[in-house]
Amino acid sequence: MRAKVSRDADLPCKPTAIYPTQTPKNSIRREQMPSNIPVSPVTLEEYSAMDMAERRKVWLQISDITEAEFEAHMAEEKAREAIVPKVGSEAPDFVADVLDRQRQRTGEKVQLSALRGTPVGIIFGSYT
Template structure:
């Protein structure tokens, strides 16, 4: 049988027992995290509009740009990564 999940207050107390931060610092950290989460897009939300440079096959900028809103109704795939 599994233990019941800890309540938010129990998790907070456990964290405070093993950390070097004060309760005030912990509360400020949680408030900051909650503020950041409020701005996170949710599934089904429209993607924010942005403009990016068009690259050629050698990954060099072509001088052209494309805006996401110009592609509305077309399939779009975004790839995030480092090519350095």
């Protein structure tokens, strides 16, 4: 059986988010935020209901880049999207470093193809 690219909706159960009851020591509370950070011109609900043309206007309104820079960025993202595996396609093979509990490299590596036939969950993200 080959590994397949999937998304959360394809999983037998949804990932669960855990929200801390206390604010972490190094986080910033809203009242501590710098006053020069603009407030969004739309609510999340309004944004969700917008089409791409409306979202583009909001992005340009709140962005600190020019329209030309924005268009170049969007073209780069579209080109990148063309090489991203599609849902249901065979997952590309790769090798990853194994980390210990302190998130340090152990020197071990794991290759996706070596895990063929074994259920594998992969979380891509930043742990910095």
